[in-house]
Amino acid sequence: MTSRIKKLIAEFPRHKNIDALLITNDTNIRYLTQFNACESWLLVTKSKAFYITDFRYVLEAREGLKGVSVKQYTQTPCATLFELCKYYKVKRLGFDEKHTSVCLFRKLKEFCPRRTKLLPATGLVELLREIKEAGEISQIRQCLDLHFKAIHFLRKVVKPGLNERQILDKLEGFVKSRKAGFSFPPIIASGPNSCYPHAKVTDRLVRNNEPVLIDTGIEINGYKSDLTRNFFLGKIPLYYTKTLDAVKLAQEQAIALIKPGVPVADIDLKARNVLRKFGLAKYFGHSLGHGVGLDIHENPRLSYKSASILEAGMIVTVEPAVYVPGQFGIRVEDMVLVTEQGCEVLSGNYNQ
């Protein structure tokens, strides 16, 4: 059994005193087992873990999983799940309400024997995932190392005459030749396209005297980076420089607050308040940032709506932005590790 599974079991008493947990989310299973799970379930009891899978994946699972029993089902995983619950006398089975559809919940209830109680136990694995282990931090640093090289490469590539898709192709070639991948479809938004927070790559030609916003991420072994940089070709107009400075100031002041014990809402509001002073807050409609790890968006969310408190080991993006509809957008996004004393901007040595 992995140390992560042991940590998970240690959480059981605090979560309705469950004596087993069903995990149906692939990434959560991967986190717990280090095995690249696919369309399978993990049942963790107080003393054992079972990977419930079907014919298509069973061979790889048997070879790849360490310390976890592999159980193959034929008809439905529910039958296998509750046979195990029965055999191991599971009385209080937790399940994650976020990763269980109403449809699946119905089936679970149908198969659940009388002696087992189904109890909502949501976000337990995500809670562990919020705090990165040393090995995870170094994996993310590895993504960032390549990401910095990619930004350096982009500096040479982003030139008038190429279209967004061509820039993407060159970036993809660069990343692939280094045996890495993207952690999400890159955003390469030129001129007015940069006003869309999640712009799609188009055939638009990059021109002189306009910005190109590039938001991309590198993925290596499941771990991810996520940074946004703003390129500007030709003569930079004053309104753009002023806005960029405001966004950078918002980021700087938000990052200055980051340390263990601080509510994430305070960080988000700080950035928003800085932008407000410049009359730009109305152009900043999304939250300030998010955790990054095996998922590109994970907890904690840096949002004024969230009640989370920062803890050492969290890695979050800080990405204030200004989007002026039909005109332009600027987003400055860096990755920050919460440390015991304060924080470290992981992408700090590669700012534009």
Added chain:
Amino acid sequence: MTSRIKKLIAEFPRHKNIDALLITNDTNIRYLTQFNACESWLLVTKSKAFYITDFRYVLEAREGLKGVSVKQYTQTPCATLFELCKYYKVKRLGFDEKHTSVCLFRKLKEFCPRRTKLLPATGLVELLREIKEAGEISQIRQCLDLHFKAIHFLRKVVKPGLNERQILDKLEGFVKSRKAGFSFPPIIASGPNSCYPHAKVTDRLVRNNEPVLIDTGIEINGYKSDLTRNFFLGKIPLYYTKTLDAVKLAQEQAIALIKPGVPVADIDLKARNVLRKFGLAKYFGHSLGHGVGLDIHENPRLSYKSASILEAGMIVTVEPAVYVPGQFGIRVEDMVLVTEQGCEVLSGNYNQ
């Protein structure tokens, strides 16, 4: 309002007489609106359709959606959803149990006003999607045209000395240079790796006197193809030829049954019975095939467990297989269109 949304509304009376439907699945929204939806909801009442989205996507939605009102929410989509339900006097709101988590269902119930009833109405859009329109069939034919060229290309590329990943890179270059993408991560499984139904691409060198199983799909404008071909390098051993012939016969006899009105279970069982005669049924552990369209796996499933009946306009894969653990695997997969009279093997003119 699109003709697809009108068709959907026509289904309401047959589904608990709902007077509105909430659609939360991106692909279902894309199907109904032709807009590439992302993390948003669609509410369809008997006379109107509303796209409920947030700041990040609202600009593109306003520009891209035709005949659908775009509503931006700030706090939660639930509040906006039920304001609309209230205003349009929705009394019976359908929701899809497969695409609604227990967590979301809780929130829906919390926000739902007293006069609106939440009713399970599952799979309505998927039901429409099963029967392909002429335009969709021609989109899939377009994917297959390129797919055939890719297979032709692979014939020249799959040679001893290259590893699986290098073959993938060459294939990817070929597909990308034709402005298309993959519909799923390709399976390129050499030698004993072919015994894993969903093998991952590795660095294993392709050698002489062994098979290479390639299962891949082309995606253009969201539509997809899905074919598996088996390459063999060098001298083909007798056991391999015999197994391949049995798998091909299973496919041939299954396809011969395909026409409107036939239960999908019969098709699956036919292939299984042919393999049984050769003592190979125990090596065929997954279902015979699946629908293909905007999703790579969609309804109907060609499975002996399914109660579906074939109808004209369905497009399904037929993919019998034999996987001998630790030794080798063979899967022959083609795409078949159910026609009024019988069927057409869409990939029939490009068999190996």
